[in-house]
Amino acid sequence: MIKKAELTQAPQTAGPTAGTGTLRAHAPEVSAARARRWGAFYYAEQVLRVMKAYGWTIVMYGVGQPVAYLFAMGVGLATLVQANGAGAFGGVSYLTFIAPALLISAAVMTAANEFTFPVMDGFKWRRVYYGPHASPLTPEQIAGGQIIAVTVRFLLQSAIYFAVVALFGASPGAWGWVSILIATLAGLSFGLPLMAYAATIKEDRGQFAMVMRFIVMPLFLFSGTFFPLDTLPLGVRWIGWISPIWHGTELGRVVSYGYEEEPWLTIVHLVFLLVLAGAGWVLTKRQFAKRMAS
């Protein structure tokens, strides 16, 4: 990203030290210009380095979880479910039906972790945001950097997940790999509004545990994950309609096995996820700037 040659344009300060030291930082003006341009990526690099410390957990999460779920649900439960006829699942195997849902859900659950506790750590526990805040980086870039790093994690984790799904033969369509991108988008559309909320929290009173229990879990269960949403009574079906997991899952089904739905509905899914992610990003930026400037 940065060429060695640029270094030599460093500050030509006159005086006794000029030309004597081989090791020279470039001028503050150069630092500021680079930070304005690349700052979010500089911070993403930091977050990724920290993630490397628990990289093994990420890989295990990426491999272990799909294997466990696909075995339990797709192989175990499927024998029971399919005994009642595969028609309910659009003519595909139960495994093929739930694989996109599990992929999307895993990304959303990762979002629920990556956009909560680390944000609290940044502002309050270990105040890690305030180190880069004193550098040329802006609060918006710090938020952006964290999002970039988590997006990298989404992509990596979803790619591993997808590879396992494909090995199980549960993604028959040629466009199945697009579900990696859909999972990443679903993770962001759930995660960014949550990040904006996390940035407002000044005291930890177990809010994040509540989010997991009363938002993530119901969304996971009632988003057409294990059965089509329209088998649920209308009274609870709305949970699916507002759930990034449902919108993501439906998109995932379209690309992985050609699930048939109205084209306008496919567009609604996509727009819903994009709007939620976009709104979350705007609110997050605003909250980071407000909290760090006080």
Place this chain on the structure above:
Amino acid sequence: MAGVFTKRLFHSLRASTTVVLVSELASKDAPVGSHAAAAPYVITAENLTKRYGDVVAVDGISFRVPAGEAFGLLGPNGAGKSTTMKMIGGVSQRTSGSLSIMGLDPEQHGPEVRAHLGVVPQQDNLDEELKVRDNLLVYGRYFGLPMSYLKPKADELLEFAQLSDKAKSKVDALSGGMKRRLTIARSLINEPRILLLDEPTTGLDPQARHILWDRLFRLKEQGVTLILTTHYMDEAEQLCDRLIVVDKGKIMAEGSPASLIREYSTREVLELRFGSERNASVGAELGGIGERLETLPDRVLIYAHDGEAALEQVTSRGLRPVTSLVRRSSLEDVFLRLTGRSLVD
């Protein structure tokens, strides 16, 4: 070995500009006014004010800092020192007044101002999961510095901070003093011309403080401008060329430690303890001894040019203090005189 590295660090720091500028300086007591971009002052604050709701944290303070100076803000906790530092550091917006760092307004040119600075915050905020050396590398990246510069620079700074043997340790394995030194090393990664230090030695044991002071002295010798807040008078006396005494967001006095002591105190102080019951009542019997008398709950202070002579006068009046001590005046006495309160509550 350490000497060689220090010398290298000296060369690698852009000391030259500041040194030249210091020699060009006019009187430090010149009145605050508008200045051209080429003015020798690296920091100029005029009527700087910060309010949080109804609370006025910084109440219209003005000061200027020439390049290469070690400038201190001395005051008790809550005086507005840290808030002032945050405004200088371009991370907190002022309510009113004007502020210029290296000729730039930190509110309009935040990244440019911060690129000039090294910041040592009051609370360490190192990356605890990363190794010691990686903390420096990662921080340097925020300034857009390439690894070809950062790797040797990090080793140099670890040597400077006496942490070379800890390069591969995790940060949480370091003692409080080591973490502080690492934070200082981190703040130097971009070779800043101005170093902001907010309560740099709070919470450190005496030995760790002395090591840290020694490192700061070296930076000062290299021409780095030091801006330092402290509520330790000895720290202010040791490190600062000039300081402002701040209380309740206002500047109470300004000058070099020696000149402040000369102006606001006597050469010596006689400290007498008569027991907590009697300190207040005995005050009345000490009238006329020394130039000034200060009665505190735990002791009576007599300000006099000659402390021993004052003590003789006390005993000649038949008063028998439990303990007596004659010492030189310090900034603590200056603060007591200016505010009627002690620095460390």
